[in-house]
Amino acid sequence: MKIAVLALQGAFIEHEQMLQRLGVETFEVRQLKDWQQLKDGLILPGGESTVQMRLLKELGLLEPIRQAIIEGLPVFGTCAGMILLSGGRLDTMHIQVRRNAYGRQLGSFHTSGSVTGVGVEVPMTFIRAPYIESIVGDDCQAIATIDGHIVAAQQGNQLATAFHPELDDDLRIHQHFIKIIKTVSKVL
Numbered sequence: 258m259k260i261a262v263l264a265l266q267g268a269f270i271e272h273e274q275m276l277q278r279l280g281v282e283t284f285e286v287r288q289l290k291d292w293q294q295l296k297d298g299l300i301l302p303g304g305e306s307t308v309q310m311r312l313l314k315e316l317g318l319l320e321p322i323r324q325a326i327i328e329g330l331p332v333f334g335t336c337a338g339m340i341l342l343s344g345g346r347l348d349t350m351h352i353q354v355r356r357n358a359y360g361r362q363l364g365s366f367h368t369s370g371s372v373t374g375v376g377v378e379v380p381m382t383f384i385r386a387p388y389i390e391s392i393v394g395d396d397c398q399a400i401a402t403i404d405g406h407i408v409a410a411q412q413g414n415q416l417a418t419a420f421h422p423e424l425d426d427d428l429r430i431h432q433h434f435i436k437i438i439k440t441v442s443k444v445l
Contacts, residue, residue: 258438261286261296263322265312267304267337271423275431276300289317298331298438301338303384303421306356309337310346323347331414331441333434339417340387350415351394358388358406358419372409373400375433381408381420388419414441 260276262269264285273283286292286299299322301309313319326332326342326349334342334350342350365384371377381403389407392399401409401418408419414437422430 258282258297258435259284259295260298260300260438261292261294262300263302263309263338265304265316266308267302268335268421268423269300269302269304271421272300272302272335272431275423275428279428279431279435281435286318287316289321292318292321296330297442298333298434299325300434301332301334301341302423303336303338306337306340306346309341313341319347323349326415329414329441331416331434331438333416333418333431333437335418335421335423336384336386339389339419342415342417343389344393350410350412350417351392351397352389352407352410352412352417353391353393354387355390356387357385368403370401370403370408372430372433373398374411375400375429379429380422380425380427381418382422382424383408383420384424386419389417411437 259282343352343354369378372379397412399407
């Protein structure tokens with residue numbers, strides 16, 4: 258298994274380290290030629306969604322990535338990555354997101370909660386985090402909420418979290434993404 262990690266900006270190294278702990282090979286996508294490698298999945302990391310979106314467009318990565326997701330490539334977006342998957346950006350996941358919903362850097366916090374398909378007491382680190390304001394398609398399901406706000410969702414092969422599982426030691430969210438990839442591999 259080989260997973261691409263968008264490495265334009267943000268917390269991509271931490272995702273690579275989590276996947277390496279799980280024995281999964283990774284490679285960084287920084288330009289269009291990197292995208293041409295064979296891959297089983299893609300991680301869109303946290304960071305600055307506006308910067309990432311601008312770089313995706315400038316580097317000619319936006320449409321190839323969008324098309325691959327539409328065609329079924331499993332993708333996992335965290336924080337800014339979740340924003341990228343939402344309506345008005347890559348527009349592959351049927352969610353509307355509220356950016357910086359928890360405020361500025363001082364509004365960052367850590368908690369734990371249940372995530373459907375993953376388990377209970379899953380650590381959740383929120384850094385200037387968004388949340389999902391609404392799910393706008395029947396094929397998308399909320400899989401975690403905190404204080405009445407949707408903070409994780411899954412739509413087919415797409416997984417999105419408002420929090421940063423790569424910043425905690427718990428591997429279960431990344432294991433869940435690997436399980437999605439394995440399910441897709443069996444279907445193909």
